Amino acid sequence: MKACHEITISYSLKIYKCCVCKNSLWPFFKFARCQACELRLHCNCQSQLKHLCRPIQGGISSSSEHSVRANPINFLETNLQIDIATASNDFSINNYRVLKLIARGSFATVYLVKDKVSGDLFAMKIYSEEKAQNIDLGFGISLTAVANNEIEILSSLDHPNIIQLLEVIKSGNQDWLCLVFELANDHILTSQKAIEPPMSEKQARNIFIQLVKGVEYMHKNSIIHCDIKPENLLFKDNVLKICDFGISQRIISGSSVKLRAQGTRAFFPPEMCNSNKEEIEGAPLDIWAMGVTLYYVVFGVLPFQGDAVLELYDSICNSKLTFPEKCSAGLRNLLEGMLWKDYTKRMTLKMIKAHEWLNI
Known part of the structure; x- marks a missing residue:
């Protein structure tokens, strides 16, 4: 029929x-x-x-309309019998041939795959639903909810600086879920340790301008990323791609997001470290994380550090922001504005775009 x-x-x-x-x-x-x-x-x-x-038209929001995504996500089914927990390569899922394992985590596995018809390469993230349903990430958030949230958010976003989710494949007889993304496999940096040498301000400026454009688009579409950091910034043909929207939040009304423990603590703003509130302002949260990311990209170290969680939180809330001597006056002024501890005085995206260091 x-x-x-x-x-x-x-x-x-x-x-x-x-x-x-x-x-x-x-x-x-x-x-x-x-x-x-x-x-x-x-x-x-x-x-x-x-x-x-x-x-x-576009996402689920009561406050504004969003643009329709030019290329809708394909939702597919498969009856493939495969043990995702142990598989490494040499198998196919629908039209995709798995070439190699890229990364294996506790909850998801990422593969490099090739379309058997076009020959194009993609990244495939596979979640085990059986594991996901039994994993609580805190605040009542399960891994299944994280996977669904990433799909819902990316379904309504279409921007050159945001990773594209192209397809979702659900097993018909097994408990696993595949997310197929455009391939952007070049990380800008890793934020787990100091970098030698760090980037020049000129190199960092090119990355940061693209980050600003991507975040501005998200915020205009009522999306707060909530986990901006170097690991979630990839490159494809010299174009920055913001990825990992699992804990992102859509603002339905007002401008606040729910305060949750997910994310990377070193990139938490002060209001996340010492707040007893259930909600915090969304946009300043992303602005702070962008500032920490820019600081790290240029200087190779995090601006606020601590060996233990409480020590880190104390540093974020109370330590003075310091700069190496080589830091230009323009970059210093920009970072001071983005990393202002009082979120009501923190720079906005409009102010960042107008700053002399960016020259947008």
Whole structure:
């Protein structure tokens, strides 16, 4: 039977929401079928399924409309039998041939894969749902929720400086989920130790300008990244790609995000280290992390350090920001503005773009 979305074992999805409960819809995990167009969609309310196929423009936000993504994400299924926990290479998932293991973590595995038709290379991140459902990352957040959040956020973003999620593959008979990304495999740096030598200000400026453009686009679309750091900045053909949106948050109303423990402590702003509030301002959080990242890129060390968590938090909240003698006056002024401990006085993206050091 011909469906209005031309689905067989695969289909494309822009962004949909339920007309009843207003929740976003996901075509995996628990399946529901729209009575109007046969498109399989899931809605938490599980009612009036015939109304669930109405598209909206871009993401899920009550405050503003977002642009429709030019290339919708493909959502696919497969009946492949594979033990993801032990597999390394020499297997295929749908049209992708796995070439080599890139990284294996506790919760997900990343592979370099090749499209068997086009020959193009991609990065594939595979989550084990069985493990994910049993892992609590704190504040009631499971790894499954992190994977779903990354899909939902990236579904509504389309910018040259943000990594593109191209496809989601759900196993039909096994508990694993594949996310296929454009390949951007050049890290700018690693923030685990001091760098010798650090980047020049000219090199750092080129990276930072692209970072500003990507973050500005996210914020305009009501997305706060919440984990900006060098490891989450990749390069593809000299173009910066911001990645890892698992703990990012969409601002539904106001300008605050929920205060959570996820992220990288060395990049936490002071308001995350000493706040008893359930929510903090979203944009200043990303601005602070951008400042720490820029400082690290140029000087090779983190601006605030501590051997233990409480010592690190004390340094972030109370230590004075210092600079090497080689630091230019313009960069020093920019970093002081971005790393202002009082978030109400911290630089905004508009102020950063207008700063003389960037020359945007």
